[in-house]
Amino acid sequence: MPEREVRMSRAMLARLPFYYRTLAAHARAGNGKISSSQLAASLGMDSARVRRDLSSIGEFGRPGIGYDVPELLEALEEMLGLRNRTEAVLVGVGRLGAALFGYPGFEGYGLRIVSLFDSDPEKIGTKLNGALIRSVSEIPHVVRRLSIQMGIITTPPASAQQIADMLVNAGVIAIWNFAPVSLSVPPEVMVRDEDLAAGLSYLSRHLSGTTNAARPAQE
């Protein structure tokens, strides 16, 4: 029953999606095998790190050969939870919210946005790409009824915390937060902050010439 001691560091976990992405590209290109050095080169990192990361999720490599792309891909999908279909609600149908809702790429990751909410009376009741925009006051009802686990917040920062509270109370356990504020949530709820301004700052700093930093790691 000792499943295999899965000892995964925080930093490594953040890298898994990048391995996945690169492997998927290789799979599409028809490569059946890939070496740690190739993978490292594609991602601009060290090959030893790739090997250690991959070895920590299982034994997929064969010495002298490399990694089996489909096999590894499958393991990563499993590990990343991409095989589960996830249903989410999106709150805040502004430009960003609309873009996310229309983004076709999420399907491949098992995500489906099943309901839209906004607080603007002008928007409530209208449709976006065929989906009805509901009042935020309906969040508790809808989320609970559909047993939604994920909430996507694309509201202005001022209302984000309040929305987060509503979502959490209604049973959401994962929040994808695009509002530029840090949310407080109970420890069992996972929050992923996607702060566009932070990314922008990173680059601005480079442009201002104040820096001499090397190329940043991803994300």
Add this chain to the structure above:
Amino acid sequence: MPEREVRMSRAMLARLPFYYRTLAAHARAGNGKISSSQLAASLGMDSARVRRDLSSIGEFGRPGIGYDVPELLEALEEMLGLRNRTEAVLVGVGRLGAALFGYPGFEGYGLRIVSLFDSDPEKIGTKLNGALIRSVSEIPHVVRRLSIQMGIITTPPASAQQIADMLVNAGVIAIWNFAPVSLSVPPEVMVRDEDLAAGLSYLSRHLSGTTNAARPAQE
């Protein structure tokens, strides 16, 4: 002339935008002072780390008092390069590209998107919010002529590398990449990958129940 030994770790650099964000919110709320513990609480981190980070960019705190919000804010703006106006071009006017172009929040960070490009003949020549969408073949000309330093890539992954090459050749030194691929660029060019799918994976993993990880750090 020893400017002050600015020794900044990579990890710390990634946190600066979050300090900035939180401080800006406090400034708007009218608070003139803030303590490391308040700041830490807002961001869900340790106060010692806040103090060490802030002390490494200068001496802004006063023992027994805390930090002067406007002063610190100014220092962070300087440090993050937010005082420079940055002009950028955006390539790939799909849903995401359009959302970014219309996003008003970037102004506060000194970013202005001055030109849009796409390869779709249907889009070329049309306007988005009053801005003309040009053919990607005009990238070299426009970027060079306007001395643009930043390129935003919101194209499909397949063409992202090619666009990156064009941008770099035309003189761009910072790339904000929303396409889910790792770009190869010369070392002097800085790339920031903004991979939405990576964020999604992070949360999916939690939902699949495979995890027992605590709340993740930001970004």
Add this chain to the structure above:
DNA sequence: TGGGGATTGTGAAAATACGCACAATATGCT
């Protein structure tokens, strides 16, 4: 069958990053 070249997995060292704990400093109140 055996040697050569490639590549993994990992022990151990090095480098980073974290957080505790406390001396030093500042304010306010009596």
Add this chain to the structure above:
DNA sequence: AGCATATTGTGCGTATTTTCACAATCCCCA
């Protein structure tokens, strides 16, 4: 003035992460 309270800046031990380096493993081909 003197004491109580608040809060910074940082030395230092610990934990985490990265990198090096190499034995072990595997395929290919003669």
